[in-house]
Amino acid sequence: MKFILLTIIRFYWFIKPNNRKPKCIFRKSCSCYVYDIISDKGVLKGLAAFYFRYKIADMVMKFLKAQQQERYKFYYNQALFWNKKRSQRK
Numbered sequence: 001m002k003f004i005l006l007t008i009i010r011f012y013w014f015i016k017p018n019n020r021k022p023k024c025i026f027r028k029s030c031s032c033y034v035y036d037i038i039s040d041k042g043v044l045k046g047l048a049a050f051y052f053r054y055k056i057a058d059m060v061m062k063f064l065k066a067q068q069q070e071r072y073k074f075y076y077n078q079a080l081f082w083n084k085k086r087s088q089r090k
Contacts, residue, residue, distance in 0.1 A: 001043050009035045026053065 009031050026033070030053045038046030 002038060005038055005043060005046065006035060009038075026057070030054065030057070 012031060030050065033053060034046050034050045037049040
């Protein structure tokens with residue numbers, strides 16, 4: 001099982017384009033981290049590490065997306081406010 005998972009990760013590294021910008025929020029990519037954990041500590045610890053990293057990354061991405069949406073709402077409301085003020089001046 002360990003050999004199969006390590007081979008899948010190596011295959012992923014082989015087919016992943018190198019010129020694409022990484023979207024991982026961690027300094028060490030998730031696949032590299034999981035590869036190291038599986039190699040050193042075994043399959044169960046590696047799968048637990050993958051689940052934990054995936055869960056944290058998903059939570060952070062949802063938070064950042066919500067922050068971005070709030071920022072857009074703020075700018076949109078500001079634009080409406082200033083447009084309304086301009087139209088009242090005329």
